[in-house]
Structures are given as structure tokens and as C-alpha cells.
Amino acid sequence: MGIIKALKLGFNYLKYDDDGKVEETRRAIDDVNLDIEAGEFIAILGHNGSGKSTLAKHMNALLTPTEGALWVEGINTKEEPELWKIRQKAGMVFQNPDNQIIASVVEEDVGFGPENMGVPTQKIWARVGEALGKTGMSTYHAHSPNRLSGGQKQRVAIAGIMAMRPKCIILDEPTAMLDPIGRREVLEAVEELRRSEGVTVILITHYMEEVIRADRVYVMDSGRIVMTGTPREIFSQVDTLRHYRLDVPQVTLLAYELKKAGVNVPDGILTMDELVNALLPETPEKAFTAESITTSAPDETAAAVNMTAERRD
Amino acid sequence: MFKDITLGQYYPADSVLHRLDPRTKFVGTLAFIIAIFVFHTIPGYLVATVFLGSVILLSRIPPKIIFKGLKGVFMLLLVTLLFNLLLTPGEPLMQLGFLRITREGLTMAGKMAIRLIYLVTGSSIMTLTTTPNQLTNAMESLMRPLKRIHVPVHEISMMMSIALRFIPILMEETDKIMKAQIARGADFESGGLIQKVKNMIPLLVPLFISAFRRANDLAMAMEARCYHGGENRTQMKPLRYDMRDYIAYGILGGFLLVAVIMRVLS
Amino acid sequence: MALELKDVAYTYSPGTAYEIHALRDINLTVPEDQFIGIIGHIGSGKSTLIQLFNALIRPTSGNVLCDGEDIWGDSYDRRALRSKVGLVFQYPEHQLFENDVLSDVCFGPMNQGKTREEAEVEAKKALRSVGFPEKYYSRSPFELSGGQKKRAAIAGVLAMNPGILILDEPTAGLDPKGRDDILGQIAQLREERGITIVLVSHSMEDIARYADRLIVMNKGRIVYDDSPREVFTHYQELETMGLAAPQVTYILHRLKEKGLAVDTTQDTVPGARDTILEALHAAGTQKEGRADV
Numbered sequence: 001m002g003i004i005k006a007l008k009l010g011f012n013y014l015k016y017d018d019d020g021k022v023e024e025t026r027r028a029i030d031d032v033n034l035d036i037e038a039g040e041f042i043a044i045l046g047h048n049g050s051g052k053s054t055l056a057k058h059m060n061a062l063l064t065p066t067e068g069a070l071w072v073e074g075i076n077t078k079e080e081p082e083l084w085k086i087r088q089k090a091g092m093v094f095q096n097p098d099n100q101i102i103a104s105v106v107e108e109d110v111g112f113g114p115e116n117m118g119v120p121t122q123k124i125w126a127r128v129g130e131a132l133g134k135t136g137m138s139t140y141h142a143h144s145p146n147r148l149s150g151g152q153k154q155r156v157a158i159a160g161i162m163a164m165r166p167k168c169i170i171l172d173e174p175t176a177m178l179d180p181i182g183r184r185e186v187l188e189a190v191e192e193l194r195r196s197e198g199v200t201v202i203l204i205t206h207y208m209e210e211v212i213r214a215d216r217v218y219v220m221d222s223g224r225i226v227m228t229g230t231p232r233e234i235f236s237q238v239d240t241l242r243h244y245r246l247d248v249p250q251v252t253l254l255a256y257e258l259k260k261a262g263v264n265v266p267d268g269i270l271t272m273d274e275l276v277n278a279l280l281p282e283t284p285e286k287a288f289t290a291e292s293i294t295t296s297a298p299d300e301t302a303a304a305v306n307m308t309a310e311r312r313d
Numbered sequence: 314m315f316k317d318i319t320l321g322q323y324y325p326a327d328s329v330l331h332r333l334d335p336r337t338k339f340v341g342t343l344a345f346i347i348a349i350f351v352f353h354t355i356p357g358y359l360v361a362t363v364f365l366g367s368v369i370l371l372s373r374i375p376p377k378i379i380f381k382g383l384k385g386v387f388m389l390l391l392v393t394l395l396f397n398l399l400l401t402p403g404e405p406l407m408q409l410g411f412l413r414i415t416r417e418g419l420t421m422a423g424k425m426a427i428r429l430i431y432l433v434t435g436s437s438i439m440t441l442t443t444t445p446n447q448l449t450n451a452m453e454s455l456m457r458p459l460k461r462i463h464v465p466v467h468e469i470s471m472m473m474s475i476a477l478r479f480i481p482i483l484m485e486e487t488d489k490i491m492k493a494q495i496a497r498g499a500d501f502e503s504g505g506l507i508q509k510v511k512n513m514i515p516l517l518v519p520l521f522i523s524a525f526r527r528a529n530d531l532a533m534a535m536e537a538r539c540y541h542g543g544e545n546r547t548q549m550k551p552l553r554y555d556m557r558d559y560i561a562y563g564i565l566g567g568f569l570l571v572a573v574i575m576r577v578l579s
Numbered sequence: 580m581a582l583e584l585k586d587v588a589y590t591y592s593p594g595t596a597y598e599i600h601a602l603r604d605i606n607l608t609v610p611e612d613q614f615i616g617i618i619g620h621i622g623s624g625k626s627t628l629i630q631l632f633n634a635l636i637r638p639t640s641g642n643v644l645c646d647g648e649d650i651w652g653d654s655y656d657r658r659a660l661r662s663k664v665g666l667v668f669q670y671p672e673h674q675l676f677e678n679d680v681l682s683d684v685c686f687g688p689m690n691q692g693k694t695r696e697e698a699e700v701e702a703k704k705a706l707r708s709v710g711f712p713e714k715y716y717s718r719s720p721f722e723l724s725g726g727q728k729k730r731a732a733i734a735g736v737l738a739m740n741p742g743i744l745i746l747d748e749p750t751a752g753l754d755p756k757g758r759d760d761i762l763g764q765i766a767q768l769r770e771e772r773g774i775t776i777v778l779v780s781h782s783m784e785d786i787a788r789y790a791d792r793l794i795v796m797n798k799g800r801i802v803y804d805d806s807p808r809e810v811f812t813h814y815q816e817l818e819t820m821g822l823a824a825p826q827v828t829y830i831l832h833r834l835k836e837k838g839l840a841v842d843t844t845q846d847t848v849p850g851a852r853d854t855i856l857e858a859l860h861a862a863g864t865q866k867e868g869r870a871d872v
Binding site for chain 1: 322323325444445446474475477478481482526527530531533534535536537538539540541545546547548549550551
């Protein structure tokens, strides 16, 4: 069994009316099966309201399933009376950096988790020092979180989870409120933890650029898992992704458009290097055949140029 | 506009005062407040001034920052001064219509001014040199005896420390909401009292909703980090008295003693 | 109407230890009917700049002129200015407060002195303009999805009929489809009403797609103020500021370096596709020609 396993997981949100009766039932998760191996980097994609955050909250027992079951390292989240034992194995970082920092000094916040777990004082300090070092926040240990940037706050939150020494870290849209620089900082910190600690990472996001390095991608829609595969497999299905209100990075889209226009490029291009090499390999003849271009390109080119011209005016 | 409030904002620096046990600082602040109410002569206030001055020097916090805390209580100070000045009966010095200023009123106002300013400055120094968490730890520790009569000491202190962390965030948010509504033509200044209160609704509703959302998020984040009450909880920064704390208690005792002796002798 | 900033500087907490020069030497004009993108990372001064546009803050030095009149002149009506220069902040949660969407959107027009009936006319027009579905008019704004909240917030400012509409990161927190929908709606808004749009964004890709002028801010100064294409030719300089040109700009430059004759000023996916196809076609026929010889 993997580190996180879900079987026929279902979850209903209940809305109560003023008399406390169930007024509305909304199916947030529907028949989800998962088996995540230790050390994997998993990305869960989905538009807002697709159920991805609800699923994440099951992974550390903040929610428990209405139907089916979920196991964290073999412990069924429905059966464990002391939920904090699960939460210690599967730590969770949330979207809003301000709303998850509890203490008014960085190091005290990172120590909050270990304090709750009853770790002896000396060991808390060691863990805090280590976690801050791993996330590159050591120099800020005595700062107030209020004076940090968004990216730095999220790194503090990650350090706070790492100090609990979890087997698995779940990041629920950790970059949604950050600017590009903060986003990069957070992703680099996650990457570093994965490399040096071998911790299992589950990243929930709707930024497609962030999932390129994942081992496996799940796409969710209306509470179900609708696509599974490597980033390349997922990104080669541009139209299906659009159907699920998602898009692909510009480079993937450009490759897809070129392919549609008859250029011979492989499916699911993920990086600029791949595209440039596919278009202009060291032996250029392989890249394309002149016929394929002459047949399809000219009319479409003309049409597209007109379109662009119109918009520019 | 709300950033001027100093109270509760920790100022990181490396000083003896920062390193003191928060319980020492808490008890010390109480002792200082008592002392300034015990003193009532000019030499007495001089002693208090010397004491406060040395503490400010020891704290290594720029005085400008310490005195900024006074801005927040300026109105309160003014009102107290006026009341004392105008309502104390005694030997009249000046008569302006029905307003009368007496010698006693003048002295009383002066005394109250000094006391209030010193009180705010003294407590500002405590909050500036002590992180809110240390402060609540100190209160938790000092209030521990109350646990026996089922006062939820840990919960109270946790609540206070979280409140202190979120005050600056909510202040900033208030500022942003105000700007967003002013951009929609809202007017927070003109009108009578009732109109003014009504005008606050576009500010207060988003603020409360945001505060509730934050509280909800925070509760979840705390649970996710294994928070399950004060049971079996260890501390990263447990409170332990050091040599410097005993020395500080000694100095405080001496200071209080001076205050009492001066009071008795005069 | 046109806005003009002349030698504007803005300093936070002047004369204290926390003094921050947020803006220096700002000179720019916001004319009628233009789509302007503003980009710069946090602390570059862009949020300060947009607050100067509608008199939420007063410049430390320099002048802000609206149609030639100094908006900080003694008799100038700044409340009236704020309905001419609409500003929509990043988080709709900061402005939505009424029990239902329609009343919330009426707040602005009623502050302009309109009656509830007149305000409703404007509100409905604005809600339609941003594509807000009519069946949700009587819903509580707090029960809406992120995208609909954002629409309600934009409508709340639009209902005041501004000549300039400033949007601070309207797509933050939205999923890709939601983002495209909102941006499309904003572009349409400009066509429909002929108003000037000022879009603050982190996404060069979005700006390349919609804006006809791009202002790049760095450390409180305007570094570039030109057409997006022109600005993106400085992609290496942009990087030193922690910014980046759209991905396609890099791809085109790499292709050009490797000898493919593409037009590197293209900054959108369709534009890039076309220039690549053209260049490949030219290269292909050329090679074929050579092979024939």
C-alpha cells in the first residue's frame, strides 16, 4: 500500500437551513481512487470548485469521507481517534500565507507544530533550525511575519510543517496569492525538500507551469478524477484540458498550434528547449517536410495575420 | 493611518531588556505603574524619570518609536487633562466665563499627565521588547494558580497571542477596505453621528466577514499542525529565571521601596 | 478626459526611520480610449501609482492633472474625480457588503447622488457589461464564486460611469478559464464604452494579448512606457528586474539565434505561430531549391 490511498472516496457538503435541517447536499468528491507512493511528486489540477481542495483536506483528516475510505500510511482516517497522529505524517500548507502563521516571530511559528506534538525543548530548537535552513529562511528567524513578503511567509509555513517531520506534505494552492517571484521561491523550496528529504509532495494548483516537474498529474472536475498521467501525457491533450477550464503553458500551446498547422512536432512539449530542438534539430531535415507546410500553412497564416491586425488596431 | 499604534508591536533588538524573562518584565511593568501612582512630588517624578530613562537606554529601541505609542492615546490624555484642569475645586487662578482653573486643578492635571505618559511609555517598552507569545506565556505562567479554579488559562493566553498577531493585519485590511469604498464614493467623514455610524457599514461588513474567514482558516491551520489544546504540549521557549532576572527583581524592589519611603517622608 | 502626472514623487512616512520613496520622477499621460498595462513586482510602486490616479493619496511633490486641472487644487471636487477615474482593487471581498448584488452595485451611483431607481438603471447596465448573469442579481455577494465576485466588484465601479477604469490584478486567484473570461470581458468593455482601461497585472502574456501600451515599473520609477512589442525587445533588461517577457518572446529569440528568420517582436501565440510557419516555409523552399541545384 502506498503512503496515501483512497478507495471509492465520496464526500458531501451539507447546507443547513435555519432550523438545522439539511437543506442542500452538494457532492464535492465523487468516487475518487488514489494510490500515492512514498517519495512521489504528485500534482492535482482542477479549476476553482472542482473539489481539489476538499480532496486535499481528506489527506490529513481535516475532513473525513462520507463514503469509501482514505488511508495515510495504512491508518484509516475514519478509524483513528487521535487525528493529530495522522496530521503529523501528512502536513498541510494552505493558500493564504497570513491565515496560517500563528506566532508573531518566525521561529516561534515554526516551533508551533513540534510543541503540539510534545517534542522536548532542545529538540524543537534543532528541528526549527533545520527547517528554516532547508527553506532558506534562517536569516529571518527573529523577524515578525508581518514584515515578510508573500513568498517568504509561505516558506515559513512550509518550514512549520517540515519541523513536524512529516512523510508527506500537501500544498493546497500555495502560490495562488503570490506574485511570480514569490511563486518561484515557494516552488524552489518544495523542490529542495523533495531532493534532500525525499518527502512525498502533493501539490494542488491551477498554474500549469508548476506541474511540469511532477511525476504524476491528476486532473479533477466536479469532484471526480478525470485525467491521470505524466505531465507530458496530460499536456498533449490541450482541448480536453480546455474543456476542464484549464490551459497549458504558452510553449505547449504554441507547439500544439504548430502541429495543427502541419509542422511535425511531438505531442506534449513542456519546455522551450524541447520546442526549439524539435523545430531546429541538429540535423534539420528530420524536423519537418516542406510539403507538410506548403499544404496547410499559407491560407491559415493569412487569416491569422488579419485577425492579429484587427486586434492591434 | 493605523500604523502609528505601537502597543503590541514587537521591535527586534539585542538588549538586556529583550533577554529578560517575560514574567520579570510583566511584574516589572506592574511595579512601575504602581510606583508612578505612589510618587506624588517633583523629586519623586525625577526618580521615576531617571528609572524610565535608564530602561529606555537599556532597551536599545530608538526613543522615537517608543514615544509613537503616545499618539494613540493622545485624545484620552487630552480629555483627562481637561477634566482635571477644569473640575478640580480649590484656589482659583483664572476665570474664563464659567470655566475656572484652580491651582489644585493645575497640579492634578500635571500629575495625571505625567502618570499617563509614563504608564503608556512603560507598557510600550514591555510590548516592544517582548514578543506577544512570550508575553502570553508569562501571563499563562503567572496565572497558573487560577487553573485550579477551572479558569482556562492556556486557552486564554493562546487567544490573546493570536489576537495580538492579527491586530496589525486587520488594521491594514481596514485601510484597504476604506480605500476601496472611498473609490466608490463612500464618505467616512461628513454627517452627524448617526450618519457617520451608518457610513461605517460598508467598512465594517467586509471587515467582519474577513475576520471570520481568517479565524476559520486559522483554526484549520492550527488543527493541521496537530494543535489539540494545552495537554501534553511542550514549549520551545520555556520560561526560566536567570541571574539577570533576580538582579532585575532586586532593582525593582529597591525602586518600589524608594517610592514608598519618599511618600511616607513627604 | 485625460489624466496627467507631472514630476510626481511619493514618499511613505517622510522624515521617519521608515521613510520609503515609493515613486520618483513620474511623468505620464493617460489619454482617452487606450488599453494600458502596468507591470512591476511588489514594491515597484505600481499600487502607489494607481492610487494617485484617483486621488486616494496625495503626491509628496509634483502635480496630478485631470483635463489640465490640478486635482489637489483647493476647490477641486475629488469625490467627483473618483467617479471619473474608477479604481477596482484586487480583492472583491474588500468592497462587497450589501445583502444582494444589485444593491451593492448601486452603492457607487447612489453616492453620486442618484436615486435608487436611477442607480438601478446604471447598476443593471454595468452588470450586463461585465457579463454578470441576471439570475444572480438578488443573491448575496458572499455566496458567489470567485469569478462572479470579481464581476460584481468591477460592476460596482463601472456603474459610476468612469472614463478611466483601473483594475488591480483582476485575475488574481481565478482559474485559467475564469481569467480568460474576465480579461475578454474587460477588452470588450473598452470597445463597448470607449473608455480607457488601466490593467495592473503580473502576467506579461495577458498584457501582450490585450494592451496597446505597457508601462514597466521598477524601484519607484517608470522604466519603459511603450508598445508591448517594443518593451519586450528589452527582455534581457526585464529579467534583471525580476520580470520576464512572454514565453513566446524567448522561443522566437532562440529560434532566431539558431538561424530561423522569425519576427522576434511577435508576442502572442497566434503571432508566433504565424511567423514560425512563414520562416519554416521560407527555409523549406530555400533548402528545396538548393537541393534541386
